[in-house]
Amino acid sequence: MASIQCQFYAETLAMSTSIQVILPQHSSLRESSGGKLPVLYLLHGLGADHAEWLRHSSVERYAEDKGIALIMPSVGRSYYTDMKKGAPYFTYLSEELPAVARSFFPLSERREDNFVAGISMGGYGALKLGLSFPERYAAAASLSGGLDIVSRVNGPNSFLPYEVECIFGNIDGLRGSENDLFALASRLAVSQEQQPHLYQCCGTEDFLYKDNVSFRAHAIDAGLTITYEEEPGEHEWGYWDRKIKRVLDWLPL
Known part of the structure; x- marks a missing residue:
């Protein structure tokens, strides 16, 4: 297993940024993907960074x-x-x-080899990617995701006082926008696009539990298929460490 912290200049952001990369030393999957590796883009939560997953979970071992x-x-x-x-x-x-990432590392471009997952804010980001670009990702997974963004910005939340306007602009236009997962789910359900596998979990004691219940109900009503799991658990790494292992077992590798 190779663990690499990679710094590079992101043209889109007009600044240097970092990614943490894990590459398995031995992978039978590489042979079936034309010499390239299947890849999971793993997204962090609010207030964290690229190192969060390695600091708090055993995902490196699970990926190997x-x-x-x-x-x-x-x-x-x-x-x-x-x-x-x-x-x-x-x-x-x-x-x-x-x-x-593909220019630096031997990663597959094939849809069936590309996946995305995340926790909390990253759970929102993972489903946003999967729902926005179903032609690129075979699966998307949210762990304790902040999925109902309209309710979050209009109710109790963990945003700093100035952040909502800086991130989303006028929140009156948030519902139905490209940042509203409920709208993205509805659009995908009526499109001709191949749907990615979707996974969602949340602990029943998590402060985002209601967000997850409401998104699941909406996705199913819209006609999407989603694997949903809930169990006792809070918004913490002991729960996420168990569930990311479950996600890796669930991925259609």
Whole structure:
């Protein structure tokens, strides 16, 4: 297993940034993917960075066992958006990052070899990527995701006082926008696009539990198929460490 912290200049962001990369030393999956590795883009939560997953979980060991590469970017507190007053992080994540990562490392471009997952804010980002670009990702997984963004910005939340306007602009236009997962789910359900496998979990004691219940109900009503799991658990790494192992077992590798 190779663990690499990679710094490079992101043209989209007009600044240097970092990604944490995990490459399995032995992977039988590489032979079936034309010499390239399947890859899971693993997204961090609010207030964290690219190092969060390795600091708090055993995902490196789990990935080695599966023979899959991990790419872990940093997006600050952007909520995986093209910020109204800030950097275009969603464009960076969806366009530049995969191209740069593939130029540096032996990663497969095939849809069936590309996956995305995340915790909390990163759970939102993972489903946003999967729902926005179903032609690029075979699966997307949210662990304790902050999925109901409209309710979050209009109710109790963990945003700093100035952040909501900087990230989303006028929140009156948030519902139905490209940042509203409920709207993205509805659009995908009626499109002709192949749907990615979707996975969602949340602890029943998590403060985001209601967000997850409401998104699951909406996705199913819209006609999407989603693997949903809930169990006793809070918003913490003991729960996420168990569930990311479950996600890796669930991925259609």
